[in-house]
Amino acid sequence: SGKEKWPKGEEKVWRAGMRSVDKNISDVTRSVVNHVQTSLARQPYNLDDFGAYQASALSVRDNLLVNWNETQMNYTRKAPKRAYYLSLEFLMGRTLDNALLNLGLKDQYKDGVKSLGFNMEDLLEKERDAALGNGGLGRLAACYLDSSASQELPVWGYGLRYKYGIFQQLISQDGEQLEAPDPWLENQNPWELPRIDVTYQIRFYGNADRVTDGSGRAIWQGGQEVLAIAYDVMIPGYGTKTTNNLRLWESKPKRGFDLNSFNAGNYEGAVEVSNSADAITSVLYPNDHTFWTAASLADILRRFKNTGKPIKEFPDYIAIQLNDTHPTLAIPELMRILIDEEDLHWNQAWHIVTNTFFYTNHTVLPEALEKWPVPLLEHVLPRHMQIIYDIVSAQSYIFHRPKLISSDRTCMVSFPYVHPELTADVAPFRFFLQAVEKKYPGDRDRLARMSLIEEGAPKQVRMAFLACVGSRKVNGVAELHSELVQTTILKDFVDFDGISKFGNVTNGITPRRWLDQCNPELSALISKTLQLSPGAWLKELTKLEGLLPYAESKTFRAEWAAIKQRNKERLARHVEVTLGLKVRTDAMYDVQIKRLHEYKRQTLNILGVIHRYLTLKSLKPAERAKANRKVVFFAGKAAPAYYIAKLTIRLIVNVARVINADPETNEYLQLYFLPDYSVSLAEVLIPASDISQHISTAGTEASGTSNMKFCLNGGLLLGTVDGANIEIAEEVGESNVFFFGHLTPAVEDLRYQHVYHPVPIEQKCPALAQVLNQISGGLFGGDGVYEPLLNTIRQGDYYLLTDDFDSYIAALAMVDEAYLDKEEWIKKSIKTTAKMGKFSSDRAINEYAESYWNIEAIPVPDGIVA
Ligand code: 6GP
Known part of the structure; x- marks a missing residue:
């Protein structure tokens, strides 16, 4: 009948799986069958791929649980110093394949599900991504969890359990981005463990009354309380038993909770808003931040207290990493706990805090630096706002009496906290200003610049400054970026604190997911060539250098190129299955994938594509036939309220429509915007890319991490001299990278010129003017809809497209020329992969462990931990 036979696979295998004594089937098969029958309560007769995925996931989870329990018991027993990674985002992606790889069970499960009639690759596709974040910062957090566990480091993540992942991106008929919710928990999530035994009550609103005994204490009461409930996600290390924890908090109203007075249930709504909105442009709302940081700290403190150590040893056992400023409220929260609940003196509390926290900055864009309105904080978190004011006044006191600061900075406030002039009716903030006026008559600018509170209506708390002041160390995420942090946004603090507080940890990526999992054929070729087991180089990525001599081998190059080709075919199949579009595979693949943002300059890329199209159109057929065939891919989401970024998507989609349909040129140029x-x-x-684009205006991209992923997979890089592009070029050699554009030191002056000495684009950059005119003229439809986007270039041009366009086009031409020499190109590709060892997140996490957190590897012993 053409129907599938039921059950899938061999009936006798299923039956054997149901009998736990049958020796003829593997443990894996038995465990999967058992979960089908018990956990899912399903019959083999109607099991589909999704059911088989669920049963496999539950079975793998059993394995993880054993390791996870042993790891946690071992930590409890050994009580080492631990690090906690507080991040509002964790972009984990899928788990099953990663768990199988890290457990070393890939083959067993592949065979196990095969004996039941299923194909593991199909099951893997059934899993939904855990997309609890927007972009680079969230994916970095996920890579760092993988590396922490792989390096056997006692690190836990703390985040929020969003009910909705980042929005699902749909593209309308007109090419507009539409946002649909991503209810990722709808189908149940086998990877999380609800911990109804781990809950905390978190207070909002109410009143904070100072105790008038000079201790700085206050009593905070009233308001509302919300319950935080823990959900644990197991994080297995690669090739080790160590299985760490990612604890995500869910909020729940307390019984008897008055929803009306809690903003009509807006709490859940607020969580969703903060999740779907771009971190850079989101409306700030402190509730979810507080809720999560407060629950995490309560949990950390409880665990610390179980060790029986005195509170003053807190920083000897705990390091807390702030992933950008989103968790900064943890600083006043820990002060509150120590002062109000643990009865510590302000100085002791401040000493503990400033030895516990570490702050990583991920952007120097001024519009992305978090600021929270004082009146809002005063309303929602009255006690925290008090403490921030107290830090301000302590800060002012330091300016006031600079000699009192100890040289090792461990006692920044090493003097009686309550200043004699500080009376109840003089607000600390005013006191600060008075102190400034009195002691620094000539340098009021500096003190206003440095205050944690920015003047204005309303006043705002500068979260980056609070994070900096309250942390032991501060770092950026690539060398150039860290230098910019130190010379621009935090310059005054470097002058004040000394440079040793500030550092750099260049980002990294996990080679497990970003090479072995995503490019299994390349990984296998590398293992075969280096004559190493995957474990021997995936955990020591600099071993890739062993590939260098093979760049000279013609047969090796042929194998290398064949894998790239099959990866292109895999991508083309994916596009055909998901979008119904036919992509040619006999072409260079050029990829730009990242959040849509003006500073990342997807606009420059699409204008370059149009320029290429117009050039191809102008050629005679014989000339055109010599052109390098190219397929350009874009993907990325724009913040829902980011009008210009959404217009860029619309332009890309409509340009694609025109050029893919043009029979004159579509053999040579195709363009795709892949949604979601x-x-x-x-x-x-x-893995399918030949060249990828990382073309931010110099000085704006803190690091970038996809640049590392492309290069690790043998894709070459076309980029500006920005972020981690620079360090990649240092490693792989400048001859293997295509650089263009103005350098960071030139940017300020160019912007000044745009404003005060503008030159018409026709004169400055005729090629670009022609492209803009074609868009305005309606070549891609739109009826004038793109004008606001084009005007950002015509007027002001803050991101320097008019300055960089010509050198960008020249760089693209160099890429074409290089690609035409196939053998040379493959050599470049091999050499690039070979030199990417530095960018493993194992290297990065070890830097944090050694130079920042001061923690050590804690291997789980063999046998059962007692
Ligand atoms: C991003 C940076 O834009 C990117 O350059 C970097 O690679 C990544 O962080 C990881 O460090 N920043 C964010 O995603 C962000 O939200 C506040 O910054």
């Missing part, structure tokens, strides 16, 4: 960019989509795109 995700970790899983990146895993298909990255």
Whole structure:
């Protein structure tokens, strides 16, 4: 009848799986069958791929649980110093394949599900991405968890359990981005463990009354309380038993909770808003931040207290990493706990705090630096605002009496906290200003610049400054970026604190997901060539250098190129299955995938594509036939309220429509915007790329991490001299990278010129003017809809497209020329992969462990931990 036979696979295998004594089937098969029957309560007769995925996931989870329990018991027993990674985002992607790899069970499960009639690759596709974040910062957190566990480091993540992942991106008929919710928990999540035994009550609103005994204490009462409930996600290390924890908090109203007075249930809504909105442009709302940081700290403190150590040893056992400023409220929260609940003196509390926290900055864009209105904080978190004011006044006191600061900075406030002039009716903030006026008559600018509170209506708390002042160390995420942090946004603090507080940890990526999992064929070729087991180089990525001599081998190059080709075919199949579009595979693949943002300059890329199209159109057929064939891919989401970024998407989609349909040129140039960019989509795109674009205005991209992923997979890089591009070029050699554009020191002056000495684009950059005119003229339809986007270039041009366009086009031409020499190109590709060892997140996490957190590896012993 053509129907599938039921059950899938061999009936006798299923039956054997149901009998726990049958020796003829593997443990894996038995465990999967058992979960089908018990956990899912399903029959083999109607089991579909999704059911088989669920049963496999539950079975793998059993394995993780054993290791996870042993790891946690071992930590409890050994009580080492631990690090906690507080991040509002964790972009984990899918788990099953990663768990199988890290457990070393890939083959067993592949065979196990095969004996039941299923194909593991199909099951893997059934898993939904855990997309609890927007972009680079969230994916970095996920890579760091993988590396922490792989390096056997006692690190836990703390985050929020969003009910909705980042929005699902749909593209309308007109090419507009539409946002649909991503209810990722709808189908149940086998990877999380609800811990109804781990809950905390978190207070909001109410009143904070100072105790008038000079201790700085206050009593905070009233308001509302919300319950925080823990959900644990197991994080297995690669090739080790160590299985760490990612604890995500869910909020729940307390019984008897008055929803009306809690903003009509807006709490859940607020959580969703903060999740779907771009971190850079989101409306700030402190509730979810507080809730999560307060629950995490309560949990950390409880665990610390169980060790029986005195509170003053807190920083000897705990390091807390702030992933950008989102968790900064942890600083006043820990002060509150120590002063109000633990009865410590302000100085002791401040000493503990400033030896516990570490702050990583991920952007120097001024519009992305978090500021929270004082009146809002005063309303929602009255006690925290008090403490922030007290830090301000302590801060002012330091300026006031600079000699009192100890040289090792461990006692920044090493004097009686309550200043004699500080009376109840003089607000600390006013006191600060008075102190400034009195002691620094000539340098009021500096003190206003440095205050944690920015003047204005309303006043605002500068979260980056609070994070900096309250942390032991501060770092950026690539060398150039860290230098910019130190010379621009935090310059005054470097002058004040000394440079040793500030550092750099260049970002990294996990080679497990970003090479072995996403590019299994390349990984296998590398193992074969280096004559190493995957474990021997995936955990020591600099071993890739052993590939260098093979760049000279013609047969090796042929194998290398064949894998790239098959990865292109895999991508083309994916596009055909998901979008019904036919992509040619006999072309260079050029990819730009990242959040849509003006500073990342997707606009420059699409204008370059149009320029190429117009050039191809102008050629005679014989000339055109010599052109390098190219397919350009874009993917990325724009913040829902980011009008210009959404217009860029619309332009890309409509340009694609025109040029893909043009029979004169579509053999040479195709363009695709792949909707709903995700970790899983990146895993298909990255291995297929020949060249990828990282073309931010110099000085704006803190690091970038996809640049590392592309290069690790043998894709070459076209970029500006920005972020981690610079360090990649240092490693792989400048001859293997295509650089263009103005350098960071030139940017300020160019912007000044745009404003005060503008030159018409026709004169400055005729090629670009022609492209803009074609868009305005309606070549891609739109009826004038793109004018606001084009005007950002015509007027002001803050991101320097008019300055960089010509050198960008020249760089693209160099890429074409290089690609035409196939053998040379493959050599470049091999050499690039070979030199990417530095960018393993194992290296990065070890830097944090050694130079920042001061923690050590704690291997789980063999046998059962007692
Ligand atoms: C990003 C940076 O834009 C990117 O350059 C960097 O690679 C990544 O962080 C990881 O460090 N920043 C964010 O995603 C962000 O939200 C506040 O910054």
